Amino acid sequence: xxxxxxxxxxxxxxxxxxxxxxxxxxxxxxxxxxxxxxxxxxxxxxxxxxxxxxxxxxxxxxxxxxxxxxxxxxxxxxxxxxxxxxxxxxxxxxxxxxxxxxxxxxxxxxxxxxxxxxxxxxxxxxxxxxxxxxxxxxxxxxxxxxxxxxxxxxxxxxxxxxxxxxxxxxxxxxxxxxxxxxxxxxxxxxxxxxxxxxxxxxxxxxxxxxxxxxxxxxxxxxxxxxxxxxxxxxxxxxxxxxxxxxxxxxxxxxxxxxxxxxxxxxxxxxxxxxxxxxxxxxxxxxxxxxxxxxxxxxxxxxxxxxxxxxxxxxxxxxxxxxxxxxxxxxxxxxxxxxxxxxxxxxxxxxxxxxxxxxxxxxxxxxxxxxxxxxxxxxxxxxxxxxxxxxxxxxxxxxxxxxxxxxxxxxxxxxxxxxxxxxxxxxxxxxxxxxxxxxxxxxxxxxxxxxxx
Amino acid sequence: xxxxxxxxxxxxxxxxxxxxxxxxxxxxxxxxxxxxxxxxxxxxxxxxxxxxxxxxxxxxxxxxxxxxxxxxxxxxxxxxxxxxxxxxxxxxxxxxxxxxxxxxxxxxxxxxxxxxxxxxxxxxxxxxxxxxxxxxxxx
Numbered sequence: 001x002x003x004x005x006x007x008x009x010x011x012x013x014x015x016x017x018x019x020x021x022x023x024x025x026x027x028x029x030x031x032x033x034x035x036x037x038x039x040x041x042x043x044x045x046x047x048x049x050x051x052x053x054x055x056x057x058x059x060x061x062x063x064x065x066x067x068x069x070x071x072x073x074x075x076x077x078x079x080x081x082x083x084x085x086x087x088x089x090x091x092x093x094x095x096x097x098x099x100x101x102x103x104x105x106x107x108x109x110x111x112x113x114x115x116x117x118x119x120x121x122x123x124x125x126x127x128x129x130x131x132x133x134x135x136x137x138x139x140x141x142x143x144x145x146x147x148x149x150x151x152x153x154x155x156x157x158x159x160x161x162x163x164x165x166x167x168x169x170x171x172x173x174x175x176x177x178x179x180x181x182x183x184x185x186x187x188x189x190x191x192x193x194x195x196x197x198x199x200x201x202x203x204x205x206x207x208x209x210x211x212x213x214x215x216x217x218x219x220x221x222x223x224x225x226x227x228x229x230x231x232x233x234x235x236x237x238x239x240x241x242x243x244x245x246x247x248x249x250x251x252x253x254x255x256x257x258x259x260x261x262x263x264x265x266x267x268x269x270x271x272x273x274x275x276x277x278x279x280x281x282x283x284x285x286x287x288x289x290x291x292x293x294x295x296x297x298x299x300x301x302x303x304x305x306x307x308x309x310x311x312x313x314x315x316x317x318x319x320x321x322x323x324x325x326x327x328x329x330x331x332x333x334x335x336x337x338x339x340x341x342x343x344x345x346x347x348x349x350x351x352x353x354x355x356x357x358x359x360x361x362x363x364x365x366x367x368x369x370x371x372x373x374x375x376x377x378x379x380x381x382x383x384x385x386x387x388x389x390x391x392x393x394x395x396x397x398x399x400x401x402x403x404x405x406x407x408x409x410x411x412x413x414x415x416x417x418x419x420x421x422x423x424x425x426x427x428x429x430x431x432x433x434x435x436x437x438x439x440x441x442x443x444x445x446x447x448x449x450x451x452x
Numbered sequence: 453x454x455x456x457x458x459x460x461x462x463x464x465x466x467x468x469x470x471x472x473x474x475x476x477x478x479x480x481x482x483x484x485x486x487x488x489x490x491x492x493x494x495x496x497x498x499x500x501x502x503x504x505x506x507x508x509x510x511x512x513x514x515x516x517x518x519x520x521x522x523x524x525x526x527x528x529x530x531x532x533x534x535x536x537x538x539x540x541x542x543x544x545x546x547x548x549x550x551x552x553x554x555x556x557x558x559x560x561x562x563x564x565x566x567x568x569x570x571x572x573x574x575x576x577x578x579x580x581x582x583x584x585x586x587x588x589x590x591x
Contacts, residue, residue, distance in 0.1 A: 031519060034545040042547065047508040047517055109502025111515055157455055166462060170469075177473070187495070190569050191486045192477070194513050199476060239461070246469045256513050257486035257570035259479040331514035331522055331572075410521035411544060 002362055003071070005084045009064035010355050012092065013057050014439045017348070020053035021435050025428040031421040045102050048114035052098055054343055055112075060091070061351040062211040063130070066164055068358050069218050070137060073161070076144075079136035083129045090126035094119060112201060113178060120179055127172055134168055158221070158229035159238045160214035166238075167210030170245060174204040195258050202249020209347070210241050216350040219357045220303060223296045243269065254323040255330060267323060296360055297367065298375060302353035305383050309345025312390070316341060328405070334397030337390050344386055344431075352438065359442060371441025378437025385430030392423045486569045490562075497562025500555045509546075513572050520546060524572035527564045536560055 027046040030036055034043070041049075067084060071077050078084055098115045101107070108116045138161070146153075178200035180186040187193050217229040217237075228234055250266025316338045319325050329335060356375075359365045365372060396417055403413040481487045490498065501507070509520035516522075526535055539556050542548035551559070 034519075035547075038547055043517075043519055044505040044508045044549075048505065105505075107503060107505040109505045109507060111507050114505055114508065153455055155455075157458065162458055162462065166465075169466075173469075180477075186477070187498075188489045189481070189487065190490065190512075190566050191481045194515055196477065197515060199473075235458075239465075242462075242465050246465065246472060252514070255570075255572055257482045260482055262476065262479065331511055331518075333518060335514075336518065414545065 002364070003068050003358075005078075005081075005088060006064045006068035006358060007362070007364070008088055009060045009067060010358065011443070012088075013060035013064060013351070013355070014443050016053050016056040016060060017435060018432075018439055020050060020057050021428070021432045023050040023053060025425065025432055028421070028425040028428045032418065032425055044107075045105065048107070049099070049102050051112055051114070052095075052102075056095055058208055058212070058343065058347055058351065061355060062208065062215060063087075064358065065215040065218070065351075065354045066134070066211070069160075069215075070134065070164075073158070074137060074141035076137070076141060079133050079140060083133040087126050087129040087133070090122050090129070094122040094126065097122075110178075110181070111197060117179060117182060120175070124172070124175065127168075127175070131168060131172065134164070138165070156230040158217070158227070159234040160217045160229050163210045163214030163217070163238055163241070166242060167207045167214065170207035170210070171204065174200050174207055178204065191257055194256055195253060195262070198252040198256075199249050202252065203245050205342075206241065206245025206248065210238075210245070212347045212350050213237065213241060215354045216303065216306065219299055219350075219354050222357065222361075223300055223303070251321050251323075251326065252330075254326050263323070267321070296357060298372065298379070299353040299357040299360070301376070301379055302349045302356065305379070306346050306349035306353070308383075309341055309349060313338060313341040313345060316394070328401040329397060332397035332400045332404075333393045334401070337393035337397060340386075340393065341390060345390070355442070365442060369441070371444065374441050375438045378434050378439075380434075381437060382431060382434030385427050385434055389424065389427035389431055392420055392427060396420045396424065481569075483570070488565070488569060490565055493558055493561045494565040495562075497555075497558035497560065497565075500551070500559045501562055503555075504549050504551065511572075512566055513570070522572050523563055523566070524570070525567050527560070527567040532560050532564065535563065 023046055026037065026041060027043060027050055030038075030043045030046065037046075067078065098119055101115045101119065106116055107114050108119075113120065177196065180196055180200070181193055186196055217234055221227060221229050247265060247269040250262050250269070253263055253266060316334065320329050320334065320338060356365075360367070399417060399420070400413055403416060408416075506523075507516040509517045511517065511520075511522040511524070513524050514522065536556050538546060539551050539559060540548070540553075
């Protein structure tokens with residue numbers, strides 16, 4: 001049976017993804033020709049547009065998963081159908097208002113949240129709709145199970161339920177935290193202000209990672225037919241993610257003159273986390289096995305590719321977590337490579353796996369559909385071009401760091417890096433083609449029939 | 453893991469998050485300069501910085517975009533007059549954003565305030581044997 005709200009979120013997420021990559025390509029073009037498009041789309045508009053579309057893609061696709069999976073898990077519909085639609089409506093309207101604010105150059109001017117602060121209110125309201133709906137659905141299920149005396153309290157809850165619950169709550173807290181600068185105490189000291197910004201953004205990313213990793217575990221369970229998500233390793237991943245959410249952000253602060261202990265905590269936690277994560281990935285790889293021929297093949301491919309990107313990003317994270325090395329990578333494109341590796345490499349691959357799983361499961365797409373062959377080709381174009389794109393970013397970062405250390409002026413550095421910016425743009429275009437190939441066959445209206 | 457134990461652990465994490473956040477918010481920075489309170493004019497400049505979305509291209513302590521230069525110590529490196537001229541007229545990749553004169557004055561005050569709070573460029577730091585970095589000027 002079709003889950004219309006989930007499909008609407010999927011539709012929205014795929015359109016956001018396409019625009020996010022396209023706007024990213026246009027922004028990278030301005031690294032080569034800074035004056036191109038400045039009359040219509042200047043870099044100060046393009047960057048927030050790109051970032052906002054990426055955030056819209058991640059959240060709408062993660063929410064599509066939660067709205068699809070939760071009713072199946074608890075075997076009952078969401079607590080309120082109206083609230084799900086209100087959530088979607090406020091999400092879309094706020095998104096459009098944010099885009100309007102960028103096009104009219106009405107900026108709030110904060111990193112990531114470049115829109116005026118008052119637009120954060122509807123975002124919070126829409127999230128409250130989700131909180132009420134999600135937790136009331138769970139509560140009703142718990143009460144029903146208790147009344148039926150099903151031995152519910154003795155069962156082991158799949159960890160993705162905890163991941164989604166905590167991720168949803170923490171997004172609410174950390175989003176509010178990112179607006180603490182509106183209170184004079186936080187904005188009157190620049191060091192405190194930047195520290196709180198890093199803290200809130202780091203934790204906020206941690207909260208959406210919980211939503212994404214929960215989704216990954218659910219899809220892995222369903223594809224493999226095993227209950228990986230109730231095992232010790234899954235719970236370990238969850239508490240590790242939670243620790244990272246609370247403490248992991250402080251490795252961004254090594255050059256900020258904050259209290260020293262905050263930087264030491266950042267250093268210690270990053271090191272221990274990475275050692276544990278390395279061990280976990282080693283074990284996790286054994287749990288995922290190829291699915292039966294043809295069945296859920298695309299979700300499987302995307303999950304495997306997410307695994308590859310976890311390893312790549314892990315290497316970068318190790319480099320960036322050591323202060324003595326971080327000093328060379330901070331503020332360079334190595335940080336961008338890390339961000340892109342996380343958002344495109346890990347999160348987007350998991351979320352695309354989830355979307356394909358939902359569409360297969362709803363019988364909206366079938367393995368034998370011709371469009372799926374295009375999507376498979378798109379998968380390879382996307383991954384290969386993104387790998388070159390990612391390596392190119394690291395080279396830019398290393399060179400920028402080297403030239404900065406030699407004392408070259410920013411403009412000189414940018415001129416020396418021009419050939420690499422061309423590579424950055426070309427591989428970005430290839431990535432867009434790959435995403436288009438993956439997404440276009442499933443965006444075809446005949447599959448969805450949402451508006452009929 | 454049982455439901456109660458999971459819930460208990462999550463609540464402990466949640467409590468820890470709020471207590472840790474409180475400590476973070478109330479910590480003094482490592483130097484007197486970094487603890488300075490922003491002046492009214494510098495605060496106006498900060499709003500100008502946000503109004504023109506300068507953070508999309510520029511960084512402060514490494515936070516922000518990568519198209520432009522890190523502005524943390526731009527005043528001590530280039531001088532207020534040079535920076536004012538670049539803001540007013542634009543230069544190479546930096547567009548002329550038609551910033552008003554009084555806004556430029558406030559912006560320079562804000563950048564001077566940031567400049568006095570600490571250092572950002574790589575060459576201003578040195579590494580301890582255990583991997584932590586410290587600004588050379590502070591030693």
